[in-house]
Amino acid sequence: MTRIKLIIQYDGACFSGWQVQPGKRTVQGELEKALEFLLKEKVRTYASGRTDSGVSSFGQVAHFDTEQELNLKKLQDGLNALTPDDIAVTSLEIAPEGFDARFSVKKKTYQYRFYISKYKLPLFDKTAFRVNDYVDLEKMKEACGYFIGEHDFESFVSQKSGKTNFVRTVYDAKIVELEDGLFAFEITGNGFLYNMVRIVFGTILKAGYGQIKPEDIKGLIEAKSRAKAGKTMPPYPLFMKKVDYDS
């Protein structure tokens, strides 16, 4: 048996997220359709984690197993020819010994893109959230710091989630300027709860707008109450940036 590791970039705008769902256009669905066509067998792919409807990815990682002898270069070319234009397989290789796209994850990094402007800006607005120009960027940067570390993130998870363990470690959380006026909130952790990044950024924005003080975030975390945190931000400015593994 050979395990193949894939890295996949996708524009989430027209997908109902990563995971296969009957009757829905999903990244996994399109990828598996192309794999089945090329390998002439049903193939199940396993990703580092799902991404929601509308969320994009620079570096989603997935694996699948096959008994076939593969020409890796040809398979990657074939996948890129057969999948629609909003999916690209940027890497395809034999997975390292013991690799599992989901269970071997060490760190994930997400990016939430935003721009600061009183007006909607056409060159940024499709992929970044508009933040009004009276926001205090320094306060947003300060707010980021409170999320770093091992915390119980129950306050930052959507009601829908059925999980009971909300403890996650955030290794880094910061705001970077991508180009003039275009920013990204970047967060790296050992894992993220359902909608967590979008709620965390909603909370950072509250600090930016002066609705809470950055230091209030400590209390919001301790409260373990979704009601206290910021709103769930829209999905389109969220990007899975990369997934790190040991090897």
Add this chain to the structure above:
Amino acid sequence: MTRIKLIIQYDGACFSGWQVQPGKRTVQGELEKALEFLLKEKVRTYASGRTDSGVSSFGQVAHFDTEQELNLKKLQDGLNALTPDDIAVTSLEIAPEGFDARFSVKKKTYQYRFYISKYKLPLFDKTAFRVNDYVDLEKMKEACGYFIGEHDFESFVSQKSGKTNFVRTVYDAKIVELEDGLFAFEITGNGFLYNMVRIVFGTILKAGYGQIKPEDIKGLIEAKSRAKAGKTMPPYPLFMKKVDYDS
């Protein structure tokens, strides 16, 4: 009389360029329509220069004159409300004494965006040109240097242009990495000929692909022959980045 200076961002994808043309959707046309509605008079705008069909801008500059007393904040809000979503007026102020959006230009900076990948990448492909991964980026960087200085750029102008003086000064030409894998060729000069940036980048790409040596560019410039230079690259990855004036 009051002269107003505007800075305009636009996504060029759905425009037939900047300049008003009968029956075509243009940036100037949409802007003047909104100005006429708000000021109840015909208004003529003058830009730093035209941009072609499909070319975008972060910082196009234009001016117009009026005898009216204006509330600048209200006018900017009104323009942003009335112009379509692919135009934004990011700045509106009283122009400095003697200012002319076209004739006072000191420097213009254009950006030609590209990404390096064997495969089409969905998150870059709409606004950046795909350059194959066997390109030699160092050679491209080297090629940039040959364009800096005062030169006769006749080799880098489209046949269409009726100009006879092809001498321009390029202050800077370089390749910058905007984010992982996404690059821009940035060129700053006192002015650019018709299609010049797109032909210059086409020539730099020839150097990157090894079809010419970077040092051959010296000869291409001296030849004053369009036939020797690279092809005219497509317009959608070209961005007018900014226009500098003395004041």
